[in-house]
Amino acid sequence: MHKGLAGVANLNMELQKELIHKGMKLSGEAKTLRTGDKVMQIRNNYDKDVYNGDIGTVMKIDRELQEMKIDYDGRVCYVRICGP
Numbered sequence: 001m002h003k004g005l006a007g008v009a010n011l012n013m014e015l016q017k018e019l020i021h022k023g024m025k026l027s028g029e030a031k032t033l034r035t036g037d038k039v040m041q042i043r044n045n046y047d048k049d050v051y052n053g054d055i056g057t058v059m060k061i062d063r064e065l066q067e068m069k070i071d072y073d074g075r076v077c078y079v080r081i082c083g084p
Contacts (some may be wrong), residue, residue, distance in 0.1 A: 002079050005064070009044045009078070021023040029061060032056065033058055033068065033081075034061075035059065035061055036057065036058060037057070037059065038055060038056070038057055038058075039055070039056050039057070039058060039070060040053065040055055040056075041053065041054040041055075041056065041072070045077075048075075048077040049075050049077070050066055050072050050075065051076055054072045054073075055072070055073075056071055056072040056073070057070065059071050060078070065080070066080060066081045067079065067080050067081065069081050
């Protein structure tokens with residue numbers, strides 16, 4: 001369940017508010033990510049060697065490029081964030 005008060009989107013937002021840490025942030029498509037946040041890959045990307053279910057950590061955010069550096073257990077990849 002993704003929508004509503006008990007949905008994944010709202011629960012993630014509320015947990016992030018409670019567990020917030022200082023760090024550079026990047027917002028886009030109704031999401032805010034900060035350095036140190038955990039992320040999960042939800043689609044296989046064979047070119048970047050990351051797969052559905054892989055857990056990574058946001059290491060660096062480049063606001064100018066709207067890009068994040070994510071470490072997936074030693075496999076580092078760069079992800080572009082598309083905003084409005």
